[in-house]
Amino acid sequence: MIHNYQFNFQELDISKNEISELLGFNGEEMPEPFGSYLEEACQDAARLCDIRGAVYISENIEFISNNSAFTIDGQFFDAGKLISRQLKKATSLALFICTAGEGISKKSQALLHGDDPAKGYVYDVLGSITVETAMDKIQRQLREELSATGEKLTNRYSPGYCDWSVAHQHKLFSFFPENHCGISVNSSALMHPIKSVSGVIGIGKEVKFNKYHCEMCTSETCIYRNLRSRAEKIF
Amino acid sequence: MSELLSKLAECIEFGKINMASPYPPQMKGQEGADEITRKALDEGVNPQDILSKGLMPGMERIGIKFRENKVFVPQVLMSAKAMSTAMLHLKPHFLSGAAKQKGTFIIGTVLGDLHDIGKNLVGMMVEGNGYKVIDLGTDVSSDKFIAALKENPNAVIGLSALLTTTMVNMEKITREIKEALPGTLVTIGGAPVNNDFCMKIGADNYSPDPQGVVEFLNTKIA
Structure with a gap:
């Protein structure tokens, strides 16, 4: 069964301080024009964002003995050892998709490639934090629903990261109706709109939410490094 | 002339686009890259000198600051915007042959990947350092790179x-x-790659930051 979610931008309650930090202004006041850009982007986001998500949960799962792959309803996912190991104590798996919508993705791309890349970057960061915050909210709702049974959730893991081939995106999306939540996948397995995420979450009494291992990556300025340290505080 | 060009370099380094731009706060109300480039051309400064002694030193300084984590993406984008504003005045001179770019750099995010902020920064920094940049965008196949080459x-x-x-x-x-x-030089970059990977795949250079790409190009082309 597929659980659907829809949010408006305001109910995500994204703090401007948090966006400011993700932009690189750590604790300091944002100089102009960035303050105005952010103000404009946040006002625009209410109109531009079409925030939708969906989760498919299956108990029909099996882990392959070498710990690098699993199946969901008979579909084989070779997600790599790093991810499969984190999931292996799960008794069910939740596949998720979520998007901030086409409007904000298009707007940030137009600005980034047009005459105001700096403003485009503000919209881009806002789009990323919007979709991640929406998924945080979905994950929190799932956790609350499961808490009565004593079940817990793992972190979210996505194709394209930690050796899980992005090509598996097609298999993941086969669990959802075509163009569900307005998200499609192209021949290179890339999602459209750009500000979309997908992946898997493990569910079970023995699973754990772990710290992300961003220290393994060399990108000091990666926005996801900051988003993930934030997730560690939330869950 | 040198004072004008050093002021221009400062505008690029700090992302001062024009007089109306409020950024950076410490240069509010001052002339920016737009006005100073125009003034330099009006005073007869050689367009090549404007590029190599005004714009490029400014881009180099912001590139080094970015490498040292002294500034972040937004500040680099403001510098790039100041740079592109100045370049609008210089473009007719490049087209007429009065000023020359150092060479051509073709950049793209590889097939299967849509991430382009890092790629865009490299493109801007390389352009700001005097090269013609052809940006093929994201999700780019070998065929597209070869056709552009x-x-x-x-x-x-x-x-x-x-x-x-x-x-x-x-x-x-x-x-x-x-x-x-054969003989085409390939430089790679991005969060998951490193120098070992570069050597393994037979690429010619790995740079962890945009300035590294500029330095590689300067060594091989300029």
Whole structure:
């Protein structure tokens, strides 16, 4: 069964301080024009964002003995050892998709490639934090629903990261109706709109939410490094 | 002249676009790259000197600050915007041959990957350092790189990837480029790659930051 979610931008309650930090202004006041850009982007986001998500949960799962792959309803996912190991104590798996919508993705791309890349970057960061915050909210709702049974959730893991081939995106999306939540996948397995995420979450009494291992990556300025340290505080 | 060009370099370094721009706060109300470039041309300063002694030193300084984590993406983008504003005045001179770019750099994010902020920064920084940049965008196949190379012989290729799973496409693209056009230089970058990976796939350079790409190009071309 597929659980659907829809949010408006305001109910995500994204703090401007948090966006400011993700932009690189750590604790300091944002100089102009960035303050105005952010103000404009946040006002625009209410109109531009079409925030939708969906989760498919299956108990029909099996882990392959070498710990690098699993199946969901008979579909084989070779997600790599790093991810499969984190999931292996799960008794069910939740596949998720979520998007901030086409409007904000298009707007940030137009600005980034047009005459105001700096403003485009503000919209881009806002789009990323919007979709991640929406998924945080979905994950929190799932956790609350499961808490009565004593079940817990793992972190979210996505194709394209930690050796899980992005090509598996097609298999993941086969669990959802075509163009569900307005998200499609192209021949290179890339999602459209750009500000979309997908992946898997493990569910079970023995699973754990772990710290992300961003220290393994060399990108000091990666926005996801900051988003993930934030997730560690939330869950 | 040197005072004008050093003021221009400062505008680029701090992202001062024009007089109306409020950024950076410490230069509010002052002339920016737009006005100073125009003034320099009006005073008869050689367009090549404006590029090499005004714009490029400014871009180099912001590139070094970014490498040292003294500034972040937004500040670099403001510098790039100041740079592109100045370049609008210089473009007619490049077209007429009065000023020359150092060479051509073709950049793209590899097949299967849509991440482009890092790639865009590299493109802007390289352009700001005097090269013609052809940006092929994201999700770019070997065929597109090879077609662009055939149109721009002797160009250097820049490959970008953010995903651990798309960095493998760099190997295939590098191999196919070098098979199609031997001698082509390929530089790679992106969060999951490093120098060992660069050597393994037969690329010519790995740079962890945009300034590194500029330095590589300056060594090989300029």
